[in-house]
Amino acid sequence: MNKWFFTTCILLFLMPLLACESDESEFPVAYTGPLSEATNVELIFSDSAIVRINLTAARKVDLQNGDSEFPEGIFIKFYGKDGELSSTIKADKGYFIKEENLYRGEGDVVVINLAKDEKLFSEELFWSPKEKKIYTERAVRIESQTGLILGEGLITDENFTDYQIFKIRDGDVELSGN
Numbered sequence: 001m002n003k004w005f006f007t008t009c010i011l012l013f014l015m016p017l018l019a020c021e022s023d024e025s026e027f028p029v030a031y032t033g034p035l036s037e038a039t040n041v042e043l044i045f046s047d048s049a050i051v052r053i054n055l056t057a058a059r060k061v062d063l064q065n066g067d068s069e070f071p072e073g074i075f076i077k078f079y080g081k082d083g084e085l086s087s088t089i090k091a092d093k094g095y096f097i098k099e100e101n102l103y104r105g106e107g108d109v110v111v112i113n114l115a116k117d118e119k120l121f122s123e124e125l126f127w128s129p130k131e132k133k134i135y136t137e138r139a140v141r142i143e144s145q146t147g148l149i150l151g152e153g154l155i156t157d158e159n160f161t162d163y164q165i166f167k168i169r170d171g172d173v174e175l176s177g178n
Contacts, residue, residue: 035062041070043121045129052079053129057094071093074105076127078158086159087113088136089127103127113160120160132158140165147172 041060045053058072074094080086092107104126111120111134121141127134135155141162142149153166 006116032064035064037101039062050079050083066098068098070096073107074103076103077147080159085114086161089125091125095168101128102159103129111156111160116144116161118142118160120156120163121156122154127158134158137166139169142160 043055057070091105149171151165156163
């Protein structure tokens with residue numbers, strides 16, 4: 001009986017140890033989600049204490065690699081040398097690519113030159129703060145007081161004053177006579 005009791009006790013003691021497996025891995029799993037999130041964001045870029053660019057967004061998500069996302073849209077105001085608002089960019093979604101120092105807007109993207117009352121529409125635009133350029137390879141539509149231009153691909157300064165369309169598809173523009 002003593003032998004039977006001793007064997008039973010050893011089995012009862014070892015069964016929980018043999019039956020249970022740990023689901024935990026030996027190494028912790030690396031977190032790959034956002035570093036931080038902010039709401040009602042306003043970024044101001046200035047030069048010599050004069051505001052040159054004002055970027056606003058309802059929500060900003062900073063990622064592990066330094067990139068940022070603006071999932072609820074982005075609105076950028078550009079100011080001229082005189083401090084007057086000269087142009088704006090509005091996009092349904094925005095992204096900042098840190099490695100390239102480049103902003104990308106997608107969805108309904110609209111650029112407005114306030115002085116010339118011209119509007120640029122596209123589904124994707126890039127803005128390079130370093131080069132002070134806005135560009136796209138996508139379809140563009142430019143509306144102005146004098147007409148409409150449809151094309152593909154565009155490059156312009158960030159104030160949308162001087163632009164070049166790579167491939168004009170159609171247009172109806174009133175030319176002024178001198």
